[in-house]
Amino acid sequence: MAPGVLHEANTPVNMPTKNNGLSSQELVMAEKESHATVLKTFRLLISDLCQQFEGGHPGGAIGHTCIFQYEFLHLTGYKDMTFDQLKSYHSERYDALCPGPPEIEHEGIEVTTGPLGQGIANAVGLAMASKHLAATFNRPGLDMVSNHTWCMIGDACLQEGVGLEAVSLAGHFKLNNLTVIYDNNQITCDGSVDMTNTENINNKMRASGWDVLDIQDGCYNIAGIVSALEQSKKSPDKPTFINVRTVIGLGSKVQGTAVAHGAAFGAEDVAAQKRAYGFDPDGHFVVGQATRDFFAELPARGEERVREWEALVARYAEAHPELAERFWKRVKGDLAGWEELIPKSFPEKATASRASSGLVFNPIAKELDSFMVGTADLSPSVNMIWPGKPDLRSSCGIDGNYGGRYIHYGVREHAMCAIWNGLAAFSPGTIVPVTSSFFMFYLYAAPAVRMGALMRLQVIHHATHDSIGMGEDGPTHQPIELAALYRAMPNLLYIRPGDSEETAGAWAAALAARDTPTVVSTSRHALPQRALHTRRDGVRRGAYVLEENEAAALTLIGVGAELAHAVGVARKLREEHGVEARVVSFPCQRLFEAQPLGYRRATLRRHGTPAVVLEPYAPNGWERYADAAACVTRFGHSLPGTAAYRYFGFDVGTLTERVLGYLEKIKGDEMLRREFVEI
Amino acid sequence: MAPGVLHEANTPVNMPTKNNGLSSQELVMAEKESHATVLKTFRLLISDLCQQFEGGHPGGAIGHTCIFQYEFLHLTGYKDMTFDQLKSYHSERYDALCPGPPEIEHEGIEVTTGPLGQGIANAVGLAMASKHLAATFNRPGLDMVSNHTWCMIGDACLQEGVGLEAVSLAGHFKLNNLTVIYDNNQITCDGSVDMTNTENINNKMRASGWDVLDIQDGCYNIAGIVSALEQSKKSPDKPTFINVRTVIGLGSKVQGTAVAHGAAFGAEDVAAQKRAYGFDPDGHFVVGQATRDFFAELPARGEERVREWEALVARYAEAHPELAERFWKRVKGDLAGWEELIPKSFPEKATASRASSGLVFNPIAKELDSFMVGTADLSPSVNMIWPGKPDLRSSCGIDGNYGGRYIHYGVREHAMCAIWNGLAAFSPGTIVPVTSSFFMFYLYAAPAVRMGALMRLQVIHHATHDSIGMGEDGPTHQPIELAALYRAMPNLLYIRPGDSEETAGAWAAALAARDTPTVVSTSRHALPQRALHTRRDGVRRGAYVLEENEAAALTLIGVGAELAHAVGVARKLREEHGVEARVVSFPCQRLFEAQPLGYRRATLRRHGTPAVVLEPYAPNGWERYADAAACVTRFGHSLPGTAAYRYFGFDVGTLTERVLGYLEKIKGDEMLRREFVEI
DSSP states (O other), X not given: OOHHHHHHXXXXXXXXXXXXXXXXXXXHHSOHHHHHHHHHHHHHHHHHHHHXXXXXXXXXXXXXXXXXHHHHHHHTTOTTOOHHHHTTTTSSOTTOSOOSSOOTTSTTOOSOOOSTTHHHHHHHHHHHHHHHHHHHHOBTTBOSOOOOEEEEEOSGGGTSHHHXXXXXXXXXXXXXTEEEEEEEOOEETTEEGGGTXXXXXXXXXXXXXXXXXXXXXXXXXXXXXXXXXXXXXXXXXXXXXXXXXXXXXXXXXXXXXXXXXXXXXXXXXXXXXXHHTTOXXXXXXXXXXXXXXXXXXXXXXXXXXHHHHHHHHHHHHXXXXXXXXXXXXXXXXXXXXXXXXXXXXXOSSOEEHHHHHHHHHXXXXXXXXXXXXXXXXXXXXXXOOOTTOOBBOOSSSSSOBTTOOEEEOOSOHHHHHHHHHHHHHSSTTSOEEEEEEEGGGGTTSHHHHHHHHHXXXXXXXXXXXXXXXXXXXXXXXXXXXXXXXXXXXXXOEEEOOSSHHHHHHHHHHHHHOTTSOEEEEOOSSEEOOSSSOOOHHHHHTSOEEEEOOTTOSXXXXXXXXXXXXXXXXXXXXXXXXXXXXXXXXXXXXXXXHTSOHHHHHHHHOOSSSOEEEEOSSOOTTGGGTOSEEEOOOSOOOOSOHHHHHHHTTOSHHHHHHHHHXXXXXXXXXXXXXXXXXXX | OOHHHXXXXXXXXXXXXXXXXXXXXXXXXXOHHHHHHHHHHHHHHHHHHHHHTTOSOHHHHXXXXXXXXXXXXXXXXXXXXXXXXXXXXXXXXXXXXXXXXXXXXXXXXXXXXXXXXXXXXXXXXXXXXXXXXXXXXXBTTBOSOOOXXXXXXXXGGGTSHHHHHHHHHHHHTTOTTEEEEEEEOOEETTEEGGGTOOOOHHHHHHHTTOEEEEESOTTTOHHHHHXXXXXXXXXXXXXXXXXXXXXXXXTSTTTTSGGGTSSXXXXXXXXXXXXXXXXXXXXXXXXXXXXXXXXXXXHHHHHHHXXXXXXXXXXXXXXXXXXXXXXXXXXTTOOTTHHHHSOSSOOSSOEEHHHHHHHHHHHHHHHOTXXXXXXXXXXXXXXXXXXXXXXXXXXXXXXXXXXXOEEEOOSOHHHHHHHHHHHHHSSTTSOEEEEEEEXXXXXXXXXXXXXHHHTTOOOEEEEESOSGGGOTTGGXXXXXXXXXXXXXXXXXXXXXXXXXXXXXXXXXXXXXXXXXXXXXXXXXXXXXXXXXXXXXXXXXXXXXXXXXXXXXXXXXEEOGGXXXXXXXXXXXXXXXXXXOEEEEEXXXXXXXXXXXXXXXXXXXXXXXXXXXXXXXXXXTTGGGTOSEEEOOOSOOOOSOHHHHHHXXXXXXXXXXXXXXXHHHHHTTOHHHHTSOEEO
């Protein structure tokens, strides 16, 4: 594990690394004078950085937002964050390290934040990862992993639902290695927070199982803040919430108002701030020697910490050579062995692909402890439980400990995915998280799934009950349009396997995608096996020819739970209507797009042969691969699965008629032949 | 207003109408014996209904879920809910009135529930609607609107983020006309709730501004429950949370366990329950006379209430004829006048379409009090504030009252849309809600936007900062794939107008769509005006020819903020390369699909003429209308707007080169010409 990586994990989500390196004593001993200078310099630099291009968010940065973090990275010696780079904030530099919200790609940034509420959930994940790895690898006197997670938030993170879900879970799991510092300035874009929120946040946090510490004079009471930080590290069994009252845009003309949030202060005001602080109003980006000196020794101290940790590692390797080997295997992200663990064959009896997912992945989850599995209260439905799976549970009187690798998330899809992003971001590769729920509820979780894709994290989502075939729960649970979102989402694989064999291929693709999340989309209902000559390696290519036929009058594209429908239609066409058809299985558009043009053309054979895709979803996107679609463009209907298929004309008989009708229609109608038709 | 409608609104989200008609005294006086008989009958009927087709959710229904509601509708005299219909639960009847989750289309159902957490947010909206209409129309002694909203929930609604956001808002707005009855059985699918949730819910609700009442013996303490319901109606200034301890699947072999949740009890267990209750184990669907008698007089009483209300209406009309006229205009959903209020022309200077939305809609919101506007803390950005707009604020010491029509939602996009669904569902048409936020954050709100579309509610979403042009906030805020979701979502209009004139057309389409939600998707940055000969009526048709050209070598499809790019490319092609192009403006796919085939073909002229669409989004779905796309299939980049366009090759110069390159490539390559190409 590169120390930098441990270090990254060992930090707040919205607060720079090295601050963590300062002990309270040291901070408290430092004279007030130097503190005042540093703070003034810090604030004026924020004002200058926004004034430079007359944009950005200065007000919150004087409390905790991104420029705050960028300045710290610069002053605490992060090599990439040069003074020039610091000044790239809001510039037109393509290679700027100071984007609007911080991005994980850059040294010293643990997770990409920006969409409100995600960061605090990521922090819960970072803290949980630390607890889990500590429980797994630490030995008496040898704490290989002992991170404390610090997270700075504003008012919004306590209003967003995903943040509230995460808060509730952090308290439940008694994450005493998590400290949330609430930059309580009582201002959001619309103005005073009491316009929209008048709850008693301290009592709410206590009721959620948190320790609460108050800082009344948050703009100046440094000693108080430092001792609160120290106290929070000693919490025996609760996460800590430090409620720090601050003033947004402190020192500016607009301090304490919403105006300070999203616009530069203006040249005149910035000059006035400098005068008030005893700085030269005509000086810009001034960082005096006193301020540089204040941070000067931090890099050395950080390196000392690294050396200490490396020495610990050496002792650990001596005392526990096998454990140490396992530890480094984990940290390197080595998942070797999964391929052999996937069954070579599957039962011939009809099997729901959600069950096939269990057959494929349970043995892997059991054997390889890199995997952690979460479910949003659907354990009985999603088949992700492996024999003897240990739950990760807090020491709150329930049995089990943090070494467990299965988490019951309750009905909190969004926090599940956001917290899992935090686990995946903790020294990426060390933990590979798997989430599970009904596919429809990945709409609740979509903002977090998106952040996982944006952060290039390997998170695998097992989304069951896809298609209208999931039945009685009806239109609120039938995901007509959701596949269109995930097929369009960058850096994500959305895969719909058609049987157990293809489910093996889907998981293989997901496990091989080390920088990309995957949604494995499976059926609630039983699917025929064997009858289809499916190929797991075909799934890896996105689409493949299932039944070739040189004399084919058309190509039928089958997808996931409805692949068998395509095969059935092809047979019926041949046997009852003398119409020859070829069948293509098409589980994943993104993987298919990555194939060479030659392969794609040979698979689709579109030129001259009309192609019809059969999928009871909105057809958006299939127009690229097919000339017509049997699809569903309205909401679903509550009926038993087979009745639902019939209701939408998706039984093999009706589908066959619809396909024949299309072939009839395009006869001699070259114009229609060239247009995409919903049949 | 059909009394039924007022009645519907005057009910719990998850609890039947007529129960509300019983006064506490009457219930308390009724003998325990008859209560016991009714409850046993009620529970056994639930067991039978699930046993019938060996499926469904019996455990929770013995507390509050859908069969509970269906039985009440039947027993309290809802005409459509015949005994045959009641028995259609989980049947293959296409016309069943007993779908998995309840659906708004059916008499006696106020909102469609199912996705957890939506219902409680809808209930907050129903209560808010009542408060608002009461403040607007009630006069001393003449309470035209005085609904109390009752909402029954389970554990999950208190875990889902959207529910938690709504809870916080209900407390803030002091909705003392809202009672939430918590069916606290401490069981979810995965088992005991304390596996996932150990917070002190009562303290949490109190901290959120709620009154809390406890019922320990919720399965039997009828008098206690009734008096708690009565007490909650008297709350001076807070919503009430009644924490009722219950036992899931009471009376079954699996009572108190997760097994009771999602599967029929089994014939043997159902028979045993009947024996234990002193019923004939071989009798099925037995509703004795005593039970029928218990509910017998309710329809008459309901009609009496209606007559009372109608008499009140008559007195009101006499005392306040103009108000009464306004009231009925509102209830009829009459929005007459909006068309005249839309400006005939707009300023010539470059204008951001988010600002154009203000120019178009502010006058309408000001004049027509049917409209209520909410924003998720982005008032300064979304331009939905009209001069002198009154805020809806609680009487919690902040000025303003419930008559206000503008709501600051805080940073709670999901609850905003879910609560607004409740307002729209309150006697539909009486209130037309408008939401506003950045487009990217409609991914947070998507589950609620979807429910609005499913319920056929007119809710208008003003989604600003679309496209990569929104700039510095970068990839977390740039909606690359989100349009694909909303273009695929059934019964929803996603419209991207290209300038002020088209923005007028977008709002006109949204206002005309009385059973369909609309997302008006606008730009953060200024767009050229006038230069384009745009037509608002063209927007109503989804797409139209902006610049015809008989000699065109290709069709350029321009969309929204990038429409001007298409026009610029066409000019450059003609002036600098002698290539003639026609330009189609394409703001809304759904509206275009509703046009006659002839219009669609004449607009696109695809046959012979290649079409290229220019939109910096994932292209999924455009393949139907274009042969090639200049699009973006990766995440965005944090840069100032114009620099972001340049970075992605979306400046007019680069776009022109890309288009020329495509024309070159397809020369003589018939195969490529027939394929969709990302240029």
